[in-house]
Amino acid sequence: MANETTDSKPSEIETVKSRLVELLPGVGLEWSEFRGQTRVVFASGELLRCLNAFKAAGFDQLTDLTAVDLLEYGNVDDRFEVVYCLLNVDSGLRLIAKMHLNEPDLTIPSATSVWFGADWLEREVYDMYGIVFAGHPNFKRLLLPDDFQSFPLRKDYPVKGRGERHNFPIVTRAES
Amino acid sequence: MATQINKQLGDNIFLTTLDAAASWGRANSLWPMPFATACCGIELMSTAASKHDLSRFGSEVMRFSPRQCDLMIVAGRVVMKMLPVLQRIWLQMPEPKWCISMGACACTGGVFDTYAVVQGIDRFMPVDVYVPGCPPRPEQLIRSILDLQDKIKSGGTVNAREFKLRILPEGPSRFDEDELIRIRERNGFKLDDQKYDPVH
Amino acid sequence: MPLELLDSPDLDENKREGLWTLNFGPQHPATHTTLRLVLQLDGEMVIDAEPDIGFLHSGFEKLGEVLDFNQYVTIVDRMNYVSPMANEIAWHHAVEKLLGIELTPRCKYIRTIFAELMRLHDHLLCLGTCVLDLGGATAFMYAFNERETIYEICERASGQRFHTSYTRVGGLLYDVTDDWVKMVKDFVRNFPRVYRDFSGLVMKNRIFVERTRDVGVLSREEAIAGGATGPTARASGVARDLRRDEPYLAYDDFDFDVCASQGGDCYARFQVRMMEMLESVKIIEQAIDKLPQGPIFAGEAGKAGMPDKKEVYRSIEGLIHHFESVMPNRQMAGPKDSIYAATESPNGELGYYIVGDGSFRAYRARTRPPSVLHFALFSKLIRGCMLSDVAAVLGSINIIAAELDR
Numbered sequence: 001m002a003n004e005t006t007d008s009k010p011s012e013i014e015t016v017k018s019r020l021v022e023l024l025p026g027v028g029l030e031w032s033e034f035r036g037q038t039r040v041v042f043a044s045g046e047l048l049r050c051l052n053a054f055k056a057a058g059f060d061q062l063t064d065l066t067a068v069d070l071l072e073y074g075n076v077d078d079r080f081e082v083v084y085c086l087l088n089v090d091s092g093l094r095l096i097a098k099m100h101l102n103e104p105d106l107t108i109p110s111a112t113s114v115w116f117g118a119d120w121l122e123r124e125v126y127d128m129y130g131i132v133f134a135g136h137p138n139f140k141r142l143l144l145p146d147d148f149q150s151f152p153l154r155k156d157y158p159v160k161g162r163g164e165r166h167n168f169p170i171v172t173r174a175e176s
Numbered sequence: 177m178a179t180q181i182n183k184q185l186g187d188n189i190f191l192t193t194l195d196a197a198a199s200w201g202r203a204n205s206l207w208p209m210p211f212a213t214a215c216c217g218i219e220l221m222s223t224a225a226s227k228h229d230l231s232r233f234g235s236e237v238m239r240f241s242p243r244q245c246d247l248m249i250v251a252g253r254v255v256m257k258m259l260p261v262l263q264r265i266w267l268q269m270p271e272p273k274w275c276i277s278m279g280a281c282a283c284t285g286g287v288f289d290t291y292a293v294v295q296g297i298d299r300f301m302p303v304d305v306y307v308p309g310c311p312p313r314p315e316q317l318i319r320s321i322l323d324l325q326d327k328i329k330s331g332g333t334v335n336a337r338e339f340k341l342r343i344l345p346e347g348p349s350r351f352d353e354d355e356l357i358r359i360r361e362r363n364g365f366k367l368d369d370q371k372y373d374p375v376h
Numbered sequence: 377m378p379l380e381l382l383d384s385p386d387l388d389e390n391k392r393e394g395l396w397t398l399n400f401g402p403q404h405p406a407t408h409t410t411l412r413l414v415l416q417l418d419g420e421m422v423i424d425a426e427p428d429i430g431f432l433h434s435g436f437e438k439l440g441e442v443l444d445f446n447q448y449v450t451i452v453d454r455m456n457y458v459s460p461m462a463n464e465i466a467w468h469h470a471v472e473k474l475l476g477i478e479l480t481p482r483c484k485y486i487r488t489i490f491a492e493l494m495r496l497h498d499h500l501l502c503l504g505t506c507v508l509d510l511g512g513a514t515a516f517m518y519a520f521n522e523r524e525t526i527y528e529i530c531e532r533a534s535g536q537r538f539h540t541s542y543t544r545v546g547g548l549l550y551d552v553t554d555d556w557v558k559m560v561k562d563f564v565r566n567f568p569r570v571y572r573d574f575s576g577l578v579m580k581n582r583i584f585v586e587r588t589r590d591v592g593v594l595s596r597e598e599a600i601a602g603g604a605t606g607p608t609a610r611a612s613g614v615a616r617d618l619r620r621d622e623p624y625l626a627y628d629d630f631d632f633d634v635c636a637s638q639g640g641d642c643y644a645r646f647q648v649r650m651m652e653m654l655e656s657v658k659i660i661e662q663a664i665d666k667l668p669q670g671p672i673f674a675g676e677a678g679k680a681g682m683p684d685k686k687e688v689y690r691s692i693e694g695l696i697h698h699f700e701s702v703m704p705n706r707q708m709a710g711p712k713d714s715i716y717a718a719t720e721s722p723n724g725e726l727g728y729y730i731v732g733d734g735s736f737r738a739y740r741a742r743t744r745p746p747s748v749l750h751f752a753l754f755s756k757l758i759r760g761c762m763l764s765d766v767a768a769v770l771g772s773i774n775i776i777a778a779e780l781d782r
Binding site: 128 | 430439474616622715716740744748749751752782
């Protein structure tokens with residue numbers, strides 16, 4: 001375990017790859033590599049099955065769950081990308097699993113049944129992008145007020161907002 | 177009789193107004209309510225801690241209950257979700273009370289010109305002293321408290337009459353989006369309703 | 377009422393009526409910053425806690441999409457404001473991994489020294505304020521004394537004591553001076569004495585021990601599945617430290633131990649932090665002795681980073697180079713790809729997921745803050761504890777609201 005980086009574990013990642021192909025027959029897995037980091041893109045229809053397979057292949061920690069709005073990215077067909085950063089705590093192996101998603105149906109199954117750490121991460125993704133996670137135990141906005149209308153990290157939302165930050169009553173000296 | 181008292185007391189009598197006496201007392205025993213939200217809160221802690229030692233200036237009694245305080249130090253950025261809380265705590269403080277807006281974020285929004293951050297708390301509540309800096313050094317905060325003490329001593333009244341005069345909101349006026357649209361239309365900009373976004 | 381009884385579905389309504397709700401925060405001294413807890417209490421025992429966050433959500437990630445890689449470092453600073461430079465190092469570590477830049481040895485060493493100073497910074501504040509919340513003001517004063525020394529070291533290197541904005545893509549803002557080296561050496565020499573005082577005040581204080589032992593226990597399984605990292609995970613027996621397991625900067629060159637404990641309670645978390653402080657000083661001591669000479673900026677022909685300020689003011693090449701690296705339309709291009717890179721920040725794994733679109737700016741700059749996953753575990757930790765333990769548990773997982781909400 002000591003003195004090893006994710007960048008120098010070709011054999012281990014090969015084992016995981018073959019194990020995943022075994023566990024997920026008939027699911028299209030697209031592998032790629034960048035600066036020693038292994039990524040896999042899987043079909044959105046098989047999400048829960050894929051996540052369970054990842055866990056069975058040894059990835060016992062969900063390090064991060066996030067999304068990307070690809071509206072202005074160029075040369076892509078899909079609007080949203082959901083990213084699961086996975087980690088095998090014992091071997092230190094990392095895997096970045098991605099799936100694509102399109103409007104209007106932005107509902108995908110929740111990963112809380114697989115890793116309960118996904119709880120708040122999924123709520124945050126909903127808060128920022130409006131992607132709905134079905135089967136989440138306590139699904140609501142995490143960071144923004146409940147009455148907030150937009151999803152601020154979408155690319156069509158301006159940085160300075162739509163005036164929400166100016167919308168408060170004023171307390172003056174005389175009334176306080 | 178009078179000369180006898182005079183002889184006994186000597187120079188130990190001085191005369192002042194009730195207003196000045198009250199202001200002197202208030203100025204030298206400010207009890208701060210640290211409304212510390214972000215980075216400035218850590219500098220506020222530094223100010224109160226061993227090296228800078230705010231108690232040298234008579235305002236080290238940090239009380240976390242607004243009912244016991246007369247000085248609110250808003251340290252850090254205030255965001256949409258927090259502003260109603262801030263206003264409520266401000267209203268819970270008993271008169272007379274003062275407010276120091278500590279740091280660039282509380283004063284103007286600072287580097288956070290984003291959808292969530294209130295661009296200066298003075299748009300929505302009264303502020304007495306502004307402290308610039310991101311975050312301000314503890315020395316700056318101490319200076320601001322000394323300035324506030326001067327302000328209280330110079331203009332304070334025993335029944336806080338000076339506050340009653342200030343009935344208008346004290347911060348900059350709100351950004352008028354409709355006015356901007358009118359100006360642009362007057363100058364010949366054709367606006368596409370779909371794409372137009374007044375704030376961005 | 378015992379917890380098991382409350383869990384049973386056939387608990388009649390009369391018994392549930394005894395419960396009461398307490399709103400804790402968003403402005404409360406023990407929350408340190410701004411977060412809110414809705415506690416369900418049975419007498420003084422916490423039955424359930426629902427955290428409510430977002431009181432400091434300021435749109436960091438949105439700003440990351442409009443500022444370039446060098447500019448965003450000023451924003452990143454303000455994320456975990458207890459250890460500002462740890463964020464800078466993490467952000468530029470991820471950016472450099474995306475751009476494929478290898479740092480010079482001197483830069484690596486200076487960054488390593490700062491990363492460890494920030495660990496001391498963070499742990500001192502975490503322990504000091506938690507003891508303050510639990511009723512002892514002395515340790516807080518001792519902790520801040522030492523923090524002021526670290527502030528001075530930061531100020532000497534960067535010109536700012538708090539938000540230093542010291543790192544740049546492929547290098548640092550300024551090189552350090554001999555004066556600074558002497559300051560760090562003095563700090564390292566003094567620290568063991570301070571540590572002895574501090575640990576005597578905290579870890580051997582009977583009230584502190586009684587109030588933290590067996591409070592807020594996190595099991596190893598929960599720590600792994602819940603995504604806990606850093607001291608919180610290590611105190612629960614997950615002996616994982618990115619400094620050793622995925623060495624970055626110059627950590628490979630130093631000899632240090634990973635501190636872990638099996639306890640899982642608040643006391644174990646504080647113990648791990650205390651032990652880590654000693655290891656950090658060990659690393660700083662080795663690094664400052666071996667501090668290599670040479671340039672601080674990396675890259676072929678210096679393209680990757682900004683030039684030395686001396687060069688900018690004294691030579692035309694330096695000025696041109698500075699212009700090229702600062703003007704938005706002339707900066708170096710990044711790859712059109714994504715990367716996840718993490719460092720071991722004082723609080724845990726601080727990662728950045730950056731999507732590059734071919735420019736010198738992130739298309740998406742996602743932060744993976746340790747606080748979010750730790751605070752999500754809070755309701756599990758506090759269940760069955762007393763109301764007064766809320767301060768101890770909150771302090772032990774060291775929630776920093778700006779990092780939590782971004």
